[in-house]
Amino acid sequence: MTTSADTIDHRSSNRGPQWRAIWGAFSQNRAVPIAGSILLVLVLLVLFAPVLAPYDPYALGSGSRLGGHSFRNLMGVDNLGRDVFSRILWGGRVSIFVGFSAAFATTVLGLFVGTISGYLGGWVDDILMRLTETFMVIPRFFLALIIVAFFGANIWNIILAISILTWPVTARLVRSEFLTLRTRQFVDAAHVIGTKRSTIIFREILPNAIGVVVVNASLLTAQAMLLEAGLSYLGLGDPSLVTWGRMLYEAQPFLRQAWWMAVYPGLGIFLSVLTLNLLGDGLNDVLNPRSSEIHRTGL
């Protein structure tokens, strides 16, 4: 009784389904590689800000006040004589950092609560879900304003405010994934062979839920950047740091005289939010089990 060695998929390598599927979908979806490259360039630019920035972003007199584009000042000069290009690089560093860390914190918190709620169910689930609802009915932006106003406008408080406001969404997402996954047959099979609870959660269920979480995290990063920009634009950002939102806030009075003060930070926010959203959509196509199943069966 032998089985012939040939399998359904002859081209499969050992590297696993995810990477091959991701590659396959990316090669078909043109928006994702483009968005990904733009984002990568942005991230590299801000990472290498110390090397690339020609001036100290806070140094006054890096050029003539409100001066336009020139070889010395690629993106012009602001009202205090600071170099806009240098400020864009350093400001992007803060904006993107806030975006990623808020998304990270949100995801960790959301995963934690969502996992407990979805796996245990019952009254634990009831309590945790009422808690998320409590957070979700509060108008986000105003709570952020209050937190920052009370606890001071430093960057950590802003990250904290954003995370506290957005984790319920992630938690509910993770919970719903867990609710469906835990009734799947392979989870039953894991119970029957005597698998520990923690192993079931981390090895059996979580890897299947992670796709949705990754997609969500990329969208969250974009949201967090927007929220930070919003706070800074209202003057509630960290006053000691330059961010794209703060640059917009400062550009307000000079829109007519120096459009470059507003356009470049605006462009930075626009590009990063757009690319993150495109990336999220693209990842969703790849990692969502339902759409990749269609891909796999070939029909």
Added chain:
Amino acid sequence: MNANAENRNGLLRVSDLRTYLDVPSGVIKAVDGVSLEVNRKEAVALVGESGSGKSMTALTIIRLQPVVARILSGEILLNDVDLLTLDTASMCDLRGTEIAMVFQDPMTYLNPVMRAGAQVAEVVLEHQEVSKGEARSQVLDAFERVGIPSPQRVYDSYPHQLSGGMRQRVLIAMAISCRPSLLIADEPTTALDVTIQAQIMDLLAHLREELQNALFLITHDIGLVAEHCDRIYIMYAGQIVEHADTFTLFAEPKHPYTEGLLRSTLSPDKRVEVFETIEGQVPNPTDMPSGCRFHPRCPHVKDVCREESPPSLDLGEGRMVACWLYE
């Protein structure tokens, strides 16, 4: 069965049909040179395992193949009209009136937000010049005919309120509402319990007597065919490998695949200690074996089988087999 009689009774004649599917990993030759015939009032079965192309054959005949499908060659003659040359509008007219289809999973083919009766009435209104009231009474008639115990109630029910067997009856009622001369049934009972399966098969047989339609049954279940069909086509990897009338096929199968299929079928009428099996598995659809597609699994494989695909041999009395053993 001589040539003349065939012509008089001929209803559907498919010849050399090829439907290929373009998928990311290549081309699937789902239907590759299929020829078959269904005569008036006859019950004919197309038997094959999953991926054999049997459903794609049926879908191509009724011209509902998926968008990724390309029809490369072939003729589908229904009453001497080639369905492949018809435009969409005339094909729509034919569907329902001359040719109709019942599917495996009725839920997929019923609109979940529309009452069952209204959906069937829509088909009637589409094909006949009748008033709404008449359509309704025709549908209720059809419901009664397909053995729905309380037609009025089912008429006003949504699909999700009906059981699987009842939904299949609704679908059958829809299919026969305009009295087609050919009813194609694609695995009509696979999703149902055995006692309900028996009811539905019984119903299809009764309807055939009453409406004098031909039945083209697509199935994987050779046991179902034994009881209900006159002739059988066996399909493997996109091709017809054997054709015979039911009794002959079961008594002396010619093709090694048919033989294997019959031997490995479990039947409640006898106990088998060790099953004879067909070794290996169905080939990868995008990468078919050379020569005879069954050769990697065939116990009687010869050199020629690996190189050349076997011709369809006419064994007389309407029997056909595609195998080098009989050359």
Added chain:
Amino acid sequence: MNHSLLQVRRLTKHFPVDGGWLRPPRHVHAVDDISFSLKAGESFALVGESGCGKTTTARLLAKLEKPDAGSMLFDEQEVAELSGPALKQYNRDVQMIFQDPFESLNPRRTVRAILRQPLLNHDAAEKGEIDETVVGLLNQVGMEPGEIFMDRYPHQLSGGQRQRIGIARALTLKPRLVIADEPVSSLDISIRAQILNLLKALQAQHDLSYLFITHDLGVVRSVCDRVGVMYLGEIVELAAVESLFTTPLHPYTQALLSATPVADPVKARKRRRIILEGEVPSALDPPTGCRFHTRCPYSEKRCVEEKPALRELHPGHTVACHFAGDVGVDAAAD
């Protein structure tokens, strides 16, 4: 060996259905007061149509659900009361093969990871020998050479191969009882026979007992020793396989047999066919008396009023029908 490995007595499981606060909660009578036993080395089948409670029974035995009443004795120990090392041993002794080989394997884990898990859970192999054990298992279930399958993901395998992995997983812990829930119903006919041969060979090799959960009487006749026929949560007939197939006593069993396709046109067209009217009633509100009375061709007033008890009509052949053995009902058998 003649003692019962498994004894199920008056097992009951009702699932509550929330009626909202306007209605009292109702219950799906999934399994209602069923009893059967299984000897070591035996294959016992629970047969019935969807919703008859056969799968729930399997899940109760696999401890995936908790029973409402009744007892399950495994090796003369009450399963519900097991704890500590005894429970751990039960988790090794009783394994399950699932119906759908697409669903029962985690799509994100390799064959190696799937088959290592039970060994890790129970420290059933030395760390250095785990891979060797896994390869051995793969070879045993006909996936030779096992090494080449180790790093594949389930979607890179065919349906039959996936089911072999499911079987290998059930065997890793050297179980004594394997519950097979429709192990071949989602496979192609040519693959079905391969898998059933494998299950039979493994049974002989490892001295396994099987509890088959199936709707397919064809499988039962060739693979099992004894059968329980279930209808709406109850066992209506219990017999040795040959006895059940040659002299089915319960009208439902007779109908089920006559509805099962026979792969022989001569026999198929000659046999007497009983086509049951209507459909299985809702398990939320099962019929009074004999639950089959709404569809039974021989139903009488007594069937509506009085629930028939299981009676032993022939040695080892019990049936729950008031009229079983009477002329009319008997004539229906072949």
